[in-house]
Amino acid sequence: MSRVWIYLFSALCALVLTGVHQVEGMEMFTPSELEAVNGTDVWLKCTFKSTHPLSEERVSVSWSFQPLGNTAGESFFHYQQRAYLPTAGIFKDHAVWSGDIMKGDASITLKNVQFRFNGTYSCQVRNPPDIHGFVGEISLRVVEKVSFSEIGILAIAVGGSIGVVLLILIIYIVVRVFRRQEDDMAVDMENYKSKDQVL
Incomplete structure (x- = not known):
């Protein structure tokens, strides 16, 4: 009989702890796919909801990139009270902060995108003690510019x-x-x- 109570107590604790984890989970919102023309700017939108009050001092944002055909990702952008822009690598002079922490916005903009930017971008936000939750992921596809001749043909048609x-x-x-x-x-x-005829 005592074992039954132990199992019931363990199950109840597990349910309670799971509920706490879900309540304190960070919610992330990102588009699943984006397409950008080579050489243009693209806005990587990432918004979030936290169960705790937002604060510039506490909230931190991290962006990482996983190139196509590569299983390993690399962190390239960080924000906490200010933006820490990439100082090396492919995103140097390309990634800028476009968000607003107090409005639940952790977005960045990629300037002058290149074909090597094809891949998956992950946005992660922490607002201690609210650090659990999903990571927002965006699959970016960089496409070729429309050439002048194609524009001319389209205009003529x-x-x-x-x-x-x-x-x-x-x-x-x-x-x-x-x-x-x-x-x-x-x-x-x-x-x-x-x-x-009358006349």
């Missing part, structure tokens, strides 16, 4: 389509106007003939 539609519309309106004038002239002739 769109412009040509609009031109054809306008031409058809103008022809339709002109034909309708001429038919109306012919009908009016025919009515006038009939009226003129009728007057002649």
Whole structure:
């Protein structure tokens, strides 16, 4: 009988501790996928909710990067009271702080993205004692710039389509106007003939 009580007590403790862990969990919100054109800037949005009051002194933010085809990730950005920008590596002069801790925003911006920036970005926020929770992950895909010739072809195709539609519309309106004038002239002739016959 005592063993049953011990098992019940252990199960109850486990449930209570699990509930505390969930209550004190940090909630993270990030888009799962982003696409950016090579050479442009991209905003890596990461927002969070904490069960404890936010404070610039306590809250810390870490961003890490895992390149495509690589299992190991590397931390490249840190924020606590101020932004610690990367001083070396591929993100030097590319990563800037775009967040606002007091508004639950831990976002950064990558300037002038390159193809080597393809991979998964992880955002982690801590607000002691609220340090448990999910890590926000964003899969970034950097794509080729649209060349001038492709833009020109697209402009010609769109412009040509609009031109054809306008031409058809103008022809339709002109034909309708001429038919109306012919009908009016025919009515006038009939009226003129009728007057002649009466006279």
